[in-house]
Amino acid sequence: MYITQTETNPEECDWIQQVRRGEDAAFTPLVERYQNAVYHLCYRMLGTSTEAEDAAQETFIRAYNAIDRYDTERKFSTWLLSIATNYCIDQLRKRRLFTLSFDDMPFFDLADNGPGPEGTMILDERQRQVRQLLRSLSETDRAAVVLRYWYDYSYDEIAEVLDLTNSAIKSRLHRARLALAEAWNDQDGQPQPLPAHGMPYATQKV
Amino acid sequence: MQHKKFEAWIFDEDEFEAQDEKVLRQHLQECDQCYALKKTWPKVETFLITTPQVMPAPGFVNRWQERLESQRKQRERRQTVTLLAVSSGGAGVAFALFAFALLLHYQLFPQNVQENVAQVVDWMLFLDVAGEILLNLARTLPTAIPFPVWMGFFALTGAGGILWLKSFRKLAGIFAQYQGFARWA
Numbered sequence A: 001m002y003i004t005q006t007e008t009n010p011e012e013c014d015w016i017q018q019v020r021r022g023e024d025a026a027f028t029p030l031v032e033r034y035q036n037a038v039y040h041l042c043y044r045m046l047g048t049s050t051e052a053e054d055a056a057q058e059t060f061i062r063a064y065n066a067i068d069r070y071d072t073e074r075k076f077s078t079w080l081l082s083i084a085t086n087y088c089i090d091q092l093r094k095r096r097l098f099t100l101s102f103d104d105m106p107f108f109d110l111a112d113n114g115p116g117p118e119g120t121m122i123l124d125e126r127q128r129q130v131r132q133l134l135r136s137l138s139e140t141d142r143a144a145v146v147l148r149y150w151y152d153y154s155y156d157e158i159a160e161v162l163d164l165t166n167s168a169i170k171s172r173l174h175r176a177r178l179a180l181a182e183a184w185n186d187q188d189g190q191p192q193p194l195p196a197h198g199m200p201y202a203t204q205k206v
Numbered sequence B: 001m002q003h004k005k006f007e008a009w010i011f012d013e014d015e016f017e018a019q020d021e022k023v024l025r026q027h028l029q030e031c032d033q034c035y036a037l038k039k040t041w042p043k044v045e046t047f048l049i050t051t052p053q054v055m056p057a058p059g060f061v062n063r064w065q066e067r068l069e070s071q072r073k074q075r076e077r078r079q080t081v082t083l084l085a086v087s088s089g090g091a092g093v094a095f096a097l098f099a100f101a102l103l104l105h106y107q108l109f110p111q112n113v114q115e116n117v118a119q120v121v122d123w124m125l126f127l128d129v130a131g132e133i134l135l136n137l138a139r140t141l142p143t144a145i146p147f148p149v150w151m152g153f154f155a156l157t158g159a160g161g162i163l164w165l166k167s168f169r170k171l172a173g174i175f176a177q178y179q180g181f182a183r184w185a
Helices: A010-020 A024-046 A049-065 A076-097 A117-135 A139-149 A155-162 A166-186 B002-010 B018-030 B032-050 B060-105 B111-125 B128-144 B147-184
Strands: none
Touching: A010 A024, A024 A049, A024 A076, A024 A139, A024 B060, A049 A076, A049 B060, A076 A139, A076 A155, A117 A139, A117 A166, A117 B032, A139 A155, A139 A166, A139 B032, A155 A166, A166 B002, A166 B032, B002 B018, B002 B032, B018 B032, B060 B128, B060 B147, B111 B128
């Protein structure tokens, strides 16, 4: 879960203005600040670290190229995550065309999260279980669930990111929760407990 | 519909009053499906929330900068190739027109060939008006304008094109250098 930040940071506004004036280096602190949030969203959506890295990089490139079109009245993080979400949804739709499930692919490339070999194995197993659960959802429902449970976004914020109405989000989340509960019951075995030093990272709400 | 209301309560989507709890409890005794959901959902929710965030590999920002730079270079290369293609195409068309005008000027085309060329151009373009204009130009321009003026015109156009290309490349180089310095300084 993320610490609450309700509006665009004045410091970020300054950086954005600098980028608009042609000072490209001012975009770097924005990448530094949001790399984890964007990467994590892409990872939850796409399921592999290789694709997540590519999608996160592409998200920042698109944001950089479209910075002149960014409406400063909107929260920067919401705008950025909406770019990431839409890119991931597009990728998932393209992938569906090739009918290749990401769960058919091997996963050896999780980022090093800190705990030792045993802890890493448990974390990998947890991540696999999360992927299995999220796989039961459509692209848009998956995005809504990710934004709700890992980013603590309100229905209004999710609606803004996905360009849907509040009631559509509510309905999608309801359907997604039912699907998740069903997928949970279908999964073999119980989920792995977290290792002692593998607790969720202290993070900020973006 | 009634069922959905209980699910919404279980998911904590709707306002849940104290008196609703009794209604829900009663429903759970009658409905196995909702009872199972009530038992499962909190586990799923906790599982999702407590699963750690996945971080990118170290050096993400550097990789992003490299990627941006590489895309920028690709775009510049594409622009240069497009520019060269357009310039070459333009030069080719100018040369063809020049050759055509030269041949017309010195009456090197037999009369019937001139007519055939005009007919083919007219047919290929499917533009009667444009064909007419081109024909008129082809008939009048070479004779109306003296040959040295033609020569001067093409020489100036060619020199201007080369000068423009050279200054564009030089300015692009200076701009790229400045950008490279300012971007990551």
